[in-house]
Amino acid sequence: MFFLLQQYEATRFAAGHLQNPQTAEQAMVLVFLRTKMHMAVCTVNSKKATGEFKDLSTGKVISRRLWTAEMKAFYQTKSKEVPRPPFVFKMTILGWIATLLIVAVFGMIIYDGMKPPLPKSAETIAMEQKPAVGDVYFGHFEARPGPGDRLGFGWFKVLKVDGDTYYIAKSTIMSKTSKPKEQLDNSTFEAEGTPVKITEQAGYLINLRSADRGLEIYFTDKN
Template sequence: MTLLTYRTQARWAVAVVNSKKATAEFYDVETNKRIPRTAWTADMKAFAAEKAANVPKPPFVFRLTIIGWIVVALLAAGFGVMTYETLKPTEQSAEQVAMEQTPVVGDMYFGRFEGAAEPDSLVAISDLGFGWFKIVKVEGDTYFVAKSTDMSKQHQPKEQLESAEFEEEGTPAKIVEQTGWQLTLEAIDESVTFYVTDKK
């Protein structure tokens, strides 16, 4: 009977891995067959453990190959680019900047209005129109919104709707939402809501 100790090594294109622990196996000298561990005696187990512990340590357990380092560098660069794209501030267009500015007298916007329905009504809105709106007066945080005299019941391109003539008196409203894409104003009496998406 003889004892054979060894370590395993796995090689891939990107890395080489050596086993951390040495392995011990008993072989029958006459038959040259491995003796299964279930047949080991206590002395055999102790002897194998002692010899396995004395096997020189490998020069490394895990090491990247040249290809592995290239792959790691590419992955790091990819994650770096994604992180930069995620964290860098997005540049706003001139239209978005204009939409985020506080409305002043004379500002004109394109969008739609929705009239609030009566409490007992079966419809969601009482009136609907698309067209241009103008801020005709400002009192603190109250904006007087005047509708164009050329409002459409159906959505049309803003270029096709008149933006020169407006109602003389506007509806007093307050801003309920303002982003670079939409400005929403609701009448103080909640009778109508204005949704505008473009500023002239």
């Protein structure tokens, strides 16, 4: 990030009437300095100016430990007459752009948090309900290696519900590869269902598993 720190003279006061503690015959001047900080997003002027006495001939700064009581009193008086800076804090164009972007982002976050949720679709509501006898779902099953198919896509029907156990029957025609649900039969099912329990249910899926973990069924749509 662009960063620049510089010190500039705010004002000066003639101090020739005061005795120079280093070289008595040479006049002094009281200079007040202010610090300005430039950054990519803003410019900052120090609110308070710092003063120092300088030898008018050589320009050398006179150490504060050498200041006389008259010099200190003069400093206190003139410090109240130092002009105020034109500004203390000022945003740059880039700073305003960054601020507007931050405000816009936070505004969007607050708006998203306060706005009412979108209404759920009929499909989502249907998938969130517990399966009931007669319900027909589309999905696929995965089974352990054995005499039957290990994978099948198609329709399933709930034949019986006993507490949290669901007896699910597969369609008599299951595809070994994924196909659109419209291309698969959803009218004829096996006579007996396999007992399974729900392991996960959300608005877009229902996962079921048999007690021996030999069969898992995944519903993704409801008829």
